[in-house]
Amino acid sequence: MKLPDIIRNANSNLFRNKGRTFLTILAVFIGSFTIIATSAIRTGVSNYIDAQLDAAGGEGYVEIMPKALQELMQSMMSFGSSGPTEYNPETNSTEMTIISPDDMKKISKIPGIQSVKGARNVSVEYIASDKTNKKYLIMPNALPTDRINIDIAEGRLIKINSDLPEITLQPGYATALGYKSDADIIGEMIELGVVEEATMKLQTVKAEVVGVLNKSIINMGRSWINEALQEKILDVIYAGMPESYRNMTVFATAEWDKSLGDEGLEKIKDELDKLGFVGTTINDQIGMVKAFFDAIILVFTIFGGIALLAASIGIINTLFMAVQERTREIGLMKAIGLGKGKIFLTFSIEAISLGFWGSAIGVGVAYLAKIIINPIASDTFLKDLPGFNLMEFDVPLLACLILLVMAVAFLAGTLPARRAANKDPIEALRYE
C-alpha cells in the first residue's frame, strides 16, 4: 500500500465514528489552545517589552547607586515586618550614601565603562508656554548619553553637548501648552519655572523643544534635557550655595561598552560592588517583572500540558476501540498481504491526524481570538500603551507546537497501533 493511500485510509477510518473522533479532537484542541493562546500572549508581551527596551536604549547604560543607600531604602521598606536595622558607621554613614566626585573618578576608571554622569537635582516647578496661561508639572531628566536609541514621535532627540538648552517632551504637552500638534511645538521656546533653594525665589529658564517622545512604559514620564539646560537649572537651584552642594549626587548613570556582552556587564557590576555601589540595567529592572510574568505563563503552559496528557490518553482509548472494532478488517488486510509495518503506520497516522486536527483547530481558534481580543484590549486596559498587541503569533514556534502535539499523539498511538500490527490474521478473522 502506498503512503497516500495509507493516509487517505487512516483519515476515512477516523470519520467512520464521527462522534468519537470529534470528542478526541476536542480534547486535543483544549490542551493545544491553552498552550497556543498563552504562548501568543507571552510573545505579545515580550515583543512589546523588547521594543520598549530598544526604545529606552536597551542595556546601553548602567544605573549606579550606593549600596548603603539601597540598604537604607530596603530597611525602610521592610521595617514593618523585620524591625530596625542596627547602625554600622563603616557601612551606614551618610558619607556612604552619596556618590562623591572622587567616587565618580573611580567608577569612570572601571574597564568597560565609557562615561559616567551623576544625576543632579534638576527638579522644576512647572512648564509653561506663551500660548496659554496654564502651567503644567514636569519631571525633566538629564539624558545620560545620546548614543542610545530613543523612540521619538516628532522632531529629534536632544544633543547632549549642544551649547543651547534643549528638551524633548513627553507626549501630550504640546496640546496642553496650546500648540495644535506635536509637530507644531518643535523648535518653539518653552519656559521652566525653577526655585532657588536658598531663598525660595521663583526664576524661569528657557529651553527649545527639539522633539516629542512616543508613549512608553519604560521612560516613566521622563522628559529629557541636555547638559546646557541642566547647568542653567542647577545655576538657579544652587544660587548662593557652595559648589559641593551642586556636585552631590546619589545616582549616577554610566555608559558601558556593549561589545563586551553580558559577561563584560557582570564584570563591571562586580567592580562596582567592590567600590560599594550597585549597578542595575533596565533589563535587571524589567527582568523582575518579566520573571513574574513568565512564571504565570509557565503555570498556564503546564495546565495546557496536563490537558494534552489527558487528551493523549483519550487518543489511546479511541484507537484501542478502533482496533477492537476493526479486528476482522485488520485480519483480512493481513491475509491479503498487507504488512505489519503498514498496519502500524495506518493507526499511527490516525493518531497523528487526531493530534494535527486538534492543534490546527487550536491555532485557528487562537487566531480568531487574537483578531477579536487585540482590538478590545488596545481600546481598554492597554489604551495607554500604543503598539502593545496582547496576542502575537510566533510562526516557527506555532509550527513547532503543532509538530510537538503530533509527536505526542504519535507516541500515544504506538500502543494501539502495535496491538493492531501484531494481530494474528487467523485469530483476527475468527474474532466475533
Next chain:
Amino acid sequence: MSSKPVIATKNLTKVYGKKSSMVKALDKVSLEINRGESVAIIGKSGSGKSTLMHVLALLDAPSSGKVEIGGQDATKLKKRQINRARNRHFGFVFQQFFMNSRDTVLNNVMLPLKIAGIRKSERKRRAMEVLKIVDLTSKAKAKANDLSGGQKQRVCIARALINNPVVIFADEPTGNLDSTTGAMVENLLFNLNKEKNITLIIVTHDEDLAARCSRQIHLKDGKIIQDSVTTNKKGGRG
C-alpha cells in the same frame, strides 16, 4: 501448464499448545496440488482442515515439515515475501465474507490492488473487469451492506479474482448461503477453474460441493485418510 506443482507439502506437522495439552492439528501431511485442479479438503470439525488451508495459504507456519509454492520452499521466505506471495498469487473467499460493509462494492473489490500499491485508475479498470465476471457491474457504487448474501459472496469472489491469482482458497464459501444462491456461487467458482485455469482449494463439509471438485482430500485427526480423484470430471492430477 508448469511442470512443478502449484503447492506441495512434505511431512507437514502443526502442533498447538505445549506438552500435556499438546494437540496435533496436522500430522505429517504430504501432498501435491497441480495447476488447474479443484481440491476439496473435507473433514469433521477439529480434523485439521482449516489449519491445513491456513498453512497452504501461508497464513500460518507449520511446526515442522515443508511447504513449497511453485517449487520454492516457503518456510525459507521472509515475512515480506510471504505477504507479497499472498497478495499476488492467492485469492481468498470466506464463509463470513469479511467486507468493509460501509464502503462501496468497488472499494472492497479494489482492496488487494490498493495493498499491492497499484495506481488508482488501473485499480478501477481491473475492478470493473472482475465485477463484470461476477455480473455485478451495476452494483459498483452501492454500499456493500446493501447487498444480499449471494451478491456479497460474488463481490468477495471478484475481490479474490482481481489480482489474477494462481490459487483461490475458499473456506466454506456457500456456508452462509441458501441452496439456490449457493449453487450460483459454486458455478461461478468452477467456471473460473475451467476457463481461467485457476486452482481451487475449497474447505468444506458439504458433500455435494466436495463431489463437484476434481479431487477430495479427507482429513481425520490431522492425517490424510483418503485422497481421491473424481475421474468423470475434467481435470485430474496433472
